[in-house]
Amino acid sequence: MAASPPCKSSRDPLSPPIFTAQNPSLSSQLFRNSSSWCHNMRDLKQLHAHSIKTGLIADPIAASQLLAFCATSPSGSMPYALSLFAQIDHPNSFIYNTLIRGHSLSSTPQNALCFFQRMLDSSDICLDRRTYPSLFQACAQLSAFVEGAQLHGQVIKFGLDPDAFIQNTIIHFYASLGLLRTARQIFRRSSNRDVVSWNSLIVGCAKWGLLEEARQLFDEMPVRSTVSWNAMIACYVHNGRFMEALRLFREMQEARIEPTVFTMVSLLSACAQLGALEQGEWIHKYTKQRIIGFNPILFTAIVDMYSKCGNIDKALAIFESGQCKPLSSWNSMIAGLAMHGRGKEAIGLFSRLEFSGLKPDNVTFIGVLSACNHAGLVEEGREYFLQMQETYKIIPDIKHHGCIVDILGRAGLLKEAEELIENMPIEPDIVIWGSLLSACRNHGDVEIGERAARRLSELDPWDSCGYILLSNIYAAKGRYRDALSERKRMKEKKVRKKPGCSLIELDGVVHEFIVGERCHLHAEEIYTMLRDMAVNLREEGYASDPNQRLMDNS
DSSP: OOOOOOOOSSSOTTSOTTOOTTOHHHHHHHHHHGGGGOOSHHHHHHHHHHHHHHTGGGSHHHHHHHHHHHHHSTTOOHHHHHHHHHTOSSOOHHHHHHHHHHHHTSSOTHHHHHHHHHHHHOTTOOOOTTTHHHHHHHHHHHTOHHHHHHHHHHHHHTTOTTOHHHHHHHHHHHHHTTOHHHHHHHHHHOSSOOHHHHHHHHHHHHHTTOHHHHHHHHHHOSSOOHHHHHHHHHHHHHTTOHHHHHHHHHHHHHTTOOOOHHHHHHHHHHHHHHTOHHHHHHHHHHHHHHOOSOOHHHHHHHHHHHHHTTOHHHHHHHHHHOSSOOHHHHHHHHHHHHHTTOHHHHHHHHHHHHTTTOOOOHHHHHHHHHHHHHHTOHHHHHHHHHHHHHTSOOOOOHHHHHHHHHHHHHTTOHHHHHHHHHTOSSOOOHHHHHHHHHHHHHHTOHHHHHHHHHHHHHHOTTOSHHHHHHHHHHHHTTOHHHHHHHHHHHHHTTOOOOOOEEEEEETTEEEEEETTOOOSTTHHHHHHHHHHHHHHHHHTTOOOOGGGOOOOOO
16 A cells, blocks of 8 residues: 555545645645655655645645656656656756756666756756756766766856865766776865765776776775775676675774675675685675665575575575565576576576566576577577567577577587578677587587687687687597697787686685696695596596597697
8 A cells, every 4th residue: 555644534544634725835845745755656646636636736846846756766757757847837946957867867867968958048047066966977877978078167167166066976977987087186186075086986997997096095095984895895896806805895894894785795796706605605694684674686696696606406495485586586596597407497487487577688588598508408499589589579689699509509500500690680709609619619510610710810819719629629530730730820829828717615715726827725735636536537447538639728
């Protein structure tokens, strides 16, 4: 039932008795306070109806409160806000600012600039300090440098640049576009630097890969908020520095800073990428003790962590326990089952999703196609690829095409896979051609493999994948001269293969191993054990497949 204001009357609780034409001033004041009672559009429409009935819709403040909820609340409706705006004869600066802010937070930030232009065209509307922050936010989303620079000029012209709130959004704007030198200059010149200024610059540096500079800023901060810690941890995770993220969380605990949902989501993502199950389990327990209430993002992160850390049954149990499962959790669970070779279960889960009332998106179909791939379901993969386009009107991107190429390649349908690549509506990348080349290696197809390797080399002459896989195809066919020639070409072009890396967690500690390195504390004991295992395997009668002879990949 929709929320309603407290009422001692015996009237219908869905009809708040506070609006009376006999006492308009009292009604107006109470209406202004009633915005806090709105929790959804149903509540809002009731208030709107009462405002029309009592004439309060003519009160600019009352109309502004209605419009503000529609435009800026997560439970609001921008189309309804625009409908309200069309009924207001003389909108003031607050109404314009509200619409600009609402659009800057939406998927249509360009409309924020359109309403700003309408403000400029209205001679009786005055711009103020509340107008610009949302505009810089919209320009950051749009990567609109020219418009943002013009707004910056206006801010200076009108003498608003000392305002801390505006200055912080300007720093964020330049930093988000990668103009870090400009952002730093504004930051250094500012006399009103606060924690938001520091955070904006840190996030900008991290977004563009300047992690060391981001960490230096973080260490220099006179005061750090929870947002500061979350931003730095998220920066490490976003840039694949998962161990540093976990170490920084320990520092956060030592500083007695209370983590939030966003902290936990970043840490769970780090554990998922590292395969650090024990640490992920500890974080899961921590969230149950500290985080109150259901959070869909956190719920998905927990499911994803268990899936990627190898405990797919625990992931499935947690998923099934969710009372209100967001689409992201369905996607994560489908992908997890596919990754663990349980393709038919993943497809069964997709069938449940179709009947749940949620609409699958492009990420869902990546998981479904991956499930078909791992389960060897070629025909089903073809059908789902068509279904996503015809039934759900989803345009396949490079990842969907990659899944289909992999499905066909694993099944040995190399000619069909090659034709699919050649006829793709988007330009195939190195992943697509690499997938076909890998399939050629598995099935010993030299002719298609040579064409795929050539296309790989054209796309990225410095990628070692094409040289190595083609060399291995030649070696498996006994064409050692060709294999050596391919390795010689690789050396002449000074192409180097990135060393392989693996991670394993033991007793809560993540160990990293890199091919060719012996820097691990127990490296000698580990290699001795590997040699003993190889001897034991040979004694038990194990023999390598002669059809899979590979050249030395070093």
